Amino acid sequence: MNLEFLMTALVVVLLPGTGVVYTVAAGLSGGRLAAIAAAVGCTFGIVPAIAASVLGLSALMHAGALAYQIIRFAGAAYLLYLAWQTLRHSGPVALRADERPQKSLFAIARTACLINVLNPKLTVFFLAFLPQFVAHGEGAATAQMLTMGAVFMAMTFVVFALYGSFAALLGSAVLRREAVVKWMHRTVALVFAGFGLRLAFFAR
Template identity: 70%
Template sequence: MSLEFLITALIVVLVPGTGVVYTVAVGLGKGRQAAIAAAVGCTLGIVPAMIASVVGLAAVMHTSALVFQVVKYAGVAYLLYLAWQTLKASGPLELKADKDARKSLLATARSACLINILNPKLTVFFLAFLPQFVSPLAAHPTIEMLLHGSVFMAMTFAVFTIYGMFAAMVGEKVLRSETVMLWMRRTIAATFTGFGLRLALAEQ
């Protein structure tokens, strides 16, 4: 595995996207465990895109306008749903601890996973990204692609966890007033809306 791949993958993971925003939001409001759950969900959400790129299904996503549009608008709808729910004080990103911790963590991980699954750009990205770092002389190119994808997922989990832990630390010290919570919800909701609109305008 080349140093070029590791550096490129790290840069890609570090750039804030919907997964990072979600993880940070959850960390701010619900603390460290919830942030880790979000990081796990975002990481698992990469699996379908990675498998699709390995078996060639991503090529269908890239060439079929209908499939791309269906997944794209499902992703847009979900991001707008998250934005709407975030605005609600009792929504899934409620900035306070939940009574049923286990159920809350599972819901957090599920939402994070769906954010990546419903992003067709991620599948197309893997189709273009992974093959670049597989040697044409490789005896088992599929295994190499899976290995590279696994390393990318490990980086995603590590970086997102760091983002989430930092957000949780800030949340413990800052989010003490209803006014701050209200503006935080509005900011996060606006961010999700922006990502949704950007996805809606995305082309293959």
Template identity: 65%
Template sequence: MTLEFLITALVVVLVPGTGVVYTVAVGLGQGRLPSIAAAFGCTLGIVPAILASVLGLAALLHTSALVFQLLKYAGVAYLLYLAWLTLKDQGALSLDRDADRSTLGLTSVAWTGFLINILNPKLTVFFLAFLPQFIPANAVSPATDMLAMGGVFMAMTFTVFVVYGAFASLVGEHVLRSQTVLTWMRRTIAVTFAGFGLRLALADR
């Protein structure tokens, strides 16, 4: 595993995407523990994409227009649904700090993060293009190397997302006291998810 891979992977993880926005939103509204659950769910949602890349299923997704489009529009619909939930202040994206933080509540938060990533076909295609670049030409077991790099990528994702969530939790404790701030925060997060949905809808393979 090269230093070039580690640096590139870290840069990719640090760039805000749907997972980061979701984890930050949960941290802002519900606190540190739920944000960790969100980070865990988003990280777990990477597993199918990595396995698909290793097993060659990502190539099938890349070449099959129908499968790609079906998964893409399922992802678009889910992002728009999250935007609607945010405006309604319901579900895992509620900015109510008195929301349910039981095991069931944390499971729901993690499950939403998992679905955000698993319903994004471009994530699978990304790993298909990304991981093989760092496989040495003389590699004895390319599949094992890809799995190892995928594991490191997941560890980076979880760590970075937890940091994002913890910071958002601290900010939320101080800024989410005004109803006006809460309203604008909901609108901003909702528009962000809707924007991600629109970008995914316009994405090509």
């Protein structure tokens, strides 16, 4: 494992995506513990993508296999469902001006995990990403890829937890104003819907 891998992985993790949006929303609505739960869920949601990449299954998905299409549309539908739930002020992410709702940490983590599990582009990404940094002569390629996958997961958890914890600090102040809450609901719903539509119609 070299510095190039670490820097590249950090940049990828820092880039905002559906996982970051969900973790930040969870932090705003439920506080620090909710943010940590979302970060844990997003992290474990990476496991199937890493496993598929190490086993070479993602090559079939990249070639346009039926499995890729099924997961792609399932992921898009789930993101659109989250957008609808957010607009209805329900589901694992619900912001309220009067009080912070008590939500199941398991439900938050489960939703976060599904967001990544149902993203086939994540599997294809790892197929293209991990092999580039496998060093010949430094042990089995599989062991190296598993190690890099574990490091990537650790980075994901730390960065997402920081994003969510910072959002939790702002949550109390933000949620005091009804107008701000309505704007945030619409914004988060729009982001989820945008990611869902892009996954459904523009992902390859």
